[in-house]
Amino acid sequence: MQEIALKGFGEVVKTVTFRVKRYSPENADMPRYMEYKVPVQRGMTILDGILYIKEHLDHSLSARYSCRMGICGSCGMIINGKEKLACQTQILELGKDLIKVDPMGNYEIVKDLVPDLSKLFRNHQKVKPYVLREEESPTSEYLQTPEQREEYAMFTDCILCGMCLSACPTNAADELYLGPQALAQGFRYISDNRDLGFEERLNVLDSKHGVWRCHFSGACSEVCPKGVDPALGIQLLRQLLTENIFVKHKQKGTTRGPERKSASGVS
Amino acid sequence: MTIENKKGWISWFNPFKYGTDRWMYALHRLTGIVLGVYLMFHVVETSRILEGAVTWNSLMVWLDYPFGPHFGPLILSAVLLAAVYHALNGLRLTIVENGLMLPKPYRPEYPYKPRSLRGLNNFLKIFLGFFMIAISAVGIIYIFTGAIL
Ligand code: SF4
Ligand code: FES
Numbered sequence: 001m002q003e004i005a006l007k008g009f010g011e012v013v014k015t016v017t018f019r020v021k022r023y024s025p026e027n028a029d030m031p032r033y034m035e036y037k038v039p040v041q042r043g044m045t046i047l048d049g050i051l052y053i054k055e056h057l058d059h060s061l062s063a064r065y066s067c068r069m070g071i072c073g074s075c076g077m078i079i080n081g082k083e084k085l086a087c088q089t090q091i092l093e094l095g096k097d098l099i100k101v102d103p104m105g106n107y108e109i110v111k112d113l114v115p116d117l118s119k120l121f122r123n124h125q126k127v128k129p130y131v132l133r134e135e136e137s138p139t140s141e142y143l144q145t146p147e148q149r150e151e152y153a154m155f156t157d158c159i160l161c162g163m164c165l166s167a168c169p170t171n172a173a174d175e176l177y178l179g180p181q182a183l184a185q186g187f188r189y190i191s192d193n194r195d196l197g198f199e200e201r202l203n204v205l206d207s208k209h210g211v212w213r214c215h216f217s218g219a220c221s222e223v224c225p226k227g228v229d230p231a232l233g234i235q236l237l238r239q240l241l242t243e244n245i246f247v248k249h250k251q252k253g254t255t256r257g258p259e260r261k262s263a264s265g266v267s
Numbered sequence: 268m269t270i271e272n273k274k275g276w277i278s279w280f281n282p283f284k285y286g287t288d289r290w291m292y293a294l295h296r297l298t299g300i301v302l303g304v305y306l307m308f309h310v311v312e313t314s315r316i317l318e319g320a321v322t323w324n325s326l327m328v329w330l331d332y333p334f335g336p337h338f339g340p341l342i343l344s345a346v347l348l349a350a351v352y353h354a355l356n357g358l359r360l361t362i363v364e365n366g367l368m369l370p371k372p373y374r375p376e377y378p379y380k381p382r383s384l385r386g387l388n389n390f391l392k393i394f395l396g397f398f399m400i401a402i403s404a405v406g407i408i409y410i411f412t413g414a415i416l
Contacts, residue, residue, distance in 0.1 A: 025268045082284040105278070108269035116269050154372045167285060169292065172274035191372075215295075216364050218288030218384045227375025231288075232383035239366025 012039040016091060018049055020061065021102045023109050031109070033100075034058070040091045046101065047075055047086035050113070062112040070225060073161030077113050078102035083163035083223040104166035120162040123178050126204050127186035132197025133253070141257045142194035148254075155188035155233050157226040164220035164230050176209040180220035183211055184233030190240065196253045211237050287392065288384050295356050298349035305346050340410045347406045355395040363388055 018038050023031040036053045044052075047065055054061050065075040068087045075086040080100050091099065107115035131142070164180040171177050178186075186205045189195050205211050214234045221231040240249060274281075282293040312330070316323050331339040362368055368387040409415055 023270055025270070031270070031272075080284075103272060105272055105274040107272060109272050110269050115272070150374075151372055154375050157375060166274075169274075169279045169289075172278045173276040175273075214364075215292060216288065216360060217282075217285070217292035218381070219285040219292075221381035221383055222286045222289065224379070224381070227377075227379030227381065229375065229381040229383050231381065232369060232372070235364055235366045235369055235383065236372070238364055242365055 010041055012041055013092065014097070015039050016049075016096070017098050018053060019098060019100045020050075020053070020113070022061070022112050023103075024060070025111060038091075042092065044091050045087050046077075046079055046084070046089045046091060046099065049091055049099070050086060050101070062110075062114050064114045071159060073159035073225075076104050076115075076161040076163040076166070076225075078104060078166070083167050085161065085163075085225045088225060104163060106166050106168070106171050107162070115162070115166075117160075117162050120160065120165055120179065120181060123182040124160065124185060126178065127182045127189070127201055128197055129185045129189060131189065131192060131195045132200060133194070134196070138256070140259050142254045143257050144193055144254060148193045151193075152188045152191045155184050155228055155230075158185065158228045158230075159226055161225060163223045163225065167219035167223045169217050169219060170213050170215060174209060174213060177213050178204070178210050180214070180230035180234060183214070183237060184228060184230035186211075187233040187237040187240070190237070190251075193252070193254045196251050198249055198251050205237065206241055211241060214238075286384060288388075291356055291392070294352060295360075298353040301346070301349045302353055305349075343410050344407045347410065348403055351399050351402050351406070355399050359388075359391045359395055362391065 015037050018036045019033050020036065021031050022034050023029070036057050038049045038052050038057075040049070045068075047063070047068060050061065050063050054063075063075065063077070063086070065087060066072040067074070070085050070088040073085070076083060077086050078084075078101070079086065079089055080094060080096060083104060086101075101113065103109050103113045104115045107117060107119060110116050133142075158181060160181065162181065165171050168177075168180055171179050183205065186201055190198050190201065211234060214231075216231060216235065218231050221229045224230060243249065279296050280293050282290040312326065315326055333339055333342075363383075368391060370382045370386060373382060405415070
């Protein structure tokens with residue numbers, strides 16, 4: 001059985017050319033493209049291709065990766081003109097003999113394919129991505145039904161890869177724009193029934209560079225590797241803010257479960 | 268030392284590979300700019316009426332045939348198309364950008380086709396697309412023949 005499954009595995013199917021954008025801070029040379037010939041086996045991803053180059057052809061090539069299975073969100077890059085996770089993109093599925101690999105746009109480049117994601121994290125922090133309550137140290141849990149969880153669950157799938165910010169045309173021209181990732185997370189926490197931070201987040205979300213800057217090009221949702229659909233989050237947030245003009249949005253905050261003896265919640 | 272890698276406003280007009288909504292966004296920007304430029308010329312042009320009938324009439328004749336025959340009507344048709352597209356797509360955006368006709372949060376399932384860009388949003392695109400074709404057809408026939416259906 002195993003032999004059948006492995007049939008053809010390890011054979012070189014074809015050779016493709018990787019055209020990789022290189023930038024090195026030490027030599028201060030401007031970004032330029034370099035080409036590498038990579039023999040492709042079945043099942044090889046773009047990340048495998050890059051690692052092949054690094055091992056056999058050019059040790060100086062840099063890329064960021066960790067999990068190799070689409071979970072950590074480190075390996076976002078522009079592959080043949082579209083943002084993709086390198087570890088989730090099969091070379092053979094692309095069906096091209098020339099593969100152009102660029103670092104993500106709208107971020108500064110640290111080296112080669114490594115973007116500086118601090119802007120993403122900064123914006124994420126601005127929307128206070130945690131449940132906001134008055135209590136400093138609650139002694140029981142906040143209750144939530146499975147249906148209430150469904151109201152925001154899809155946005156919790158975000159792995160902070162930052163590809164939506166790279167694809168977003170608004171972000172391409174507005175340095176201060178919060179970006180789809182942060183806005184979708186803003187919506188995620190506001191629509192969480194345990195949260196009470198609507199007012200507190202309002203000055204960031206409902207601002208000149210906040211939610212109204214989005215023009216719904218849908219590029220963020222198109223590239224999101226987890227199907228988070230940040231564009232949907234933004235439009236729903238906008239709906240909420242528009243309604244808020246007429247009828248003040250009230251977060252009730254959920255009821256609390258039974259008191260726990262110890263603060264850690266283990267009784 | 269890091270290096271700047273902004274895509275910049277020029278990337279507004281690179282809708283390739285990002286789907287229909289992204290194409291419509293690029294067109295919306297483009298038609299917006301076209302209409303803005305047209306409006307400025309339009310204001311300057313119509314203000315010339317203050318210079319009297321002779322100037323006005325010769326200007327009108329020139330505008331009909333600026334660079335040879337049919338060029339005037341062609342420009343006008345392009346402006347009409349831009350205006351109709353911009354108006355109707357603007358209508359669609361007003362609806363969807365307020366969260367109307369969009370799905371509720373759902374469970375993403377592989378291969379993760381975003382539903383906000385499909386479903387009723389697509390229906391709106393097709394619906395308004397028909398309107399656009401109808402209005403433009405009537406308008407262009409009018410521009411070239413002077414006949415209203
Ligand atoms: S919303 Fe999607 S594309 Fe954006 S950071 Fe999260 S996982 Fe990545
Ligand atoms: S390496 Fe973790 S997502 Fe690609």
